[in-house]
Amino acid sequence: MDAPDLRIRNHLYSTFAAEGRAQSTADTAAALELTEDQVAAAYRRLHDAHALVLAPNTTEIRMLNPFAAVETPHRVEAGGRSWFANCAWDALGIPAALHTDGTVGSQCPDCGDPLELEVRGGELIRGGELLVHFVVPARRWWDDIAFT
């Protein structure tokens, strides 16, 4: 990953953390004074490098892990802002990435009951009785990251 792609990647992350939405190629081109073609090519390289995830056959950002650019069952609130997360792991990853306390609202996929977790000072102080299950072994996580 070269410096121009890292610059775009860092811009995407900082804006997503601040605004809670993914930047389109047009947004990023305008913000960084690049052409939309340059940005689209960079988005594809970042996708190939697993630095972000695009929706299939588009340049629309679906995941900036741990952030989700689409609505999911995992909602994270921290510092008066909120984001969706891609999965349980990412949900706990958002307070970690922001270096802050946070709460996670989720749902048991078996019974549908709402679940709540809270992280304070890096420790899980609520929801510690819950389990997490990984269906996919680590070597196949990126075969289908949306399923993983």
Place this chain on the structure above:
Amino acid sequence: MAFLRSEEHLERWLDRNGWERGASMTAPTLNELARRWWWTRLEPDWRPRTPAESQAILDEVGLTGEFWRLG
């Protein structure tokens, strides 16, 4: 991956979807993994981790064995 209320809920969810059991852990273990995995993600000097560095994080929280091998 999802949070589940208990082992009983996990078993029922796997059966209903026809999925084989993979690997499960407690939420506190996942929180420890998340903290180590995502801590630097927003830092300006972030760079991609090597596979060995990622594997080391899994090892540090006790996620060892074939299921947790990245490659």
